[in-house]
Amino acid sequence: MPLTKTNKEEIIQTALSVFRKNGYYNTSMSDLATACGLQKGSFYHYFASKEVLMGEVLKTVQSYLDYAVFSIAKQTDLAPRDRMEKMLLKLGKVLLSQEGGCIVGNTTLEVAAQNVIFKDTLKAIFDSWKNALKIIFMEKYPEGTSNRLAEQSVMEFEGAVMFSQLYQTDQYLKDAFVRTLSKMK
Amino acid sequence: MPLTKTNKEEIIQTALSVFRKNGYYNTSMSDLATACGLQKGSFYHYFASKEVLMGEVLKTVQSYLDYAVFSIAKQTDLAPRDRMEKMLLKLGKVLLSQEGGCIVGNTTLEVAAQNVIFKDTLKAIFDSWKNALKIIFMEKYPEGTSNRLAEQSVMEFEGAVMFSQLYQTDQYLKDAFVRTLSKMK
DNA sequence: GTCTATATCAAGATAGAC
């Protein structure tokens, strides 16, 4: 039996998946502790509060997306269309292969509208997302057009994730990907 | 001083605006009672539980949208493009002129994904929404195309509402309306 | 129909033993 059951990184990953599935307010510290195989009391050894934890979860999501997804937009060794496809496929894996849809969109609608705490991180994530798409679109379109196409794509994805959740099918999101990719044809 | 301070309809309207702004889980019965000018105890005279109340709120939203917005799609005295414009303007008033965005989308992401209770109503609302758009698109496009355009429009609206909320500007939603309307040009 | 008072429970959070 090890002295240490878990660590911050592991907890953040577990918390991410619980928050994504159940939402912020509908997840209790007790839920999180259980999901991590800890007692509630032990949980506070790692995070001072639910708010602090969610803040770190969102920061982790931000780092991961920047590092593993949005960075693809700058891989100029790939043709623009291939870059777009690669990035969308990666994004799809992040958004599709897990229960609960998109933590960024979920949290935006649940918390950000009335609460300032997480707003900056959420905005920054969407800004990076938009910017990554814009970079690729600019290989084919002028800046203004690229910017609008990028914004449109992100909004379409979020709408599609919502529908995919509600109707329990990936089809809406897949279609949204195809539509975005077709703009690079 | 009147014996009766309020009534079910009034409470539903107030609850709608509180739920839209603060979300379902983040709204307490106490919040709702206060917003209605009632004591918590009095509130239960009208609704047995928060869940029942939210159910009725969503049903009311559904009725209102059917009656006041989606019905416009069938006003064949108007030219298709004018019908579309009229419907979108009305929808814009419903979605824009109030704090908290779209209660249908908010509730879908917050509650419907993990909870079956409100899912049927939310689905029915989105189905009617999609269908209203489809009816108008079919004046110009074949059925399959109309269906896809309608789905796309709804998803785009929801994405745009999310952005409008986060960035505190109506522009995203306005742009989405323009894009949809332009498909009827 | 509205009020005050209260029961019950779960949530966030802390203290201190091991």
Place this chain on the structure above:
DNA sequence: GTCTATCTTGATATAGAC
């Protein structure tokens, strides 16, 4: 680092007086 025990608060909900 983890546990149990506990504090405090706020939430849902009910009872009964007016």
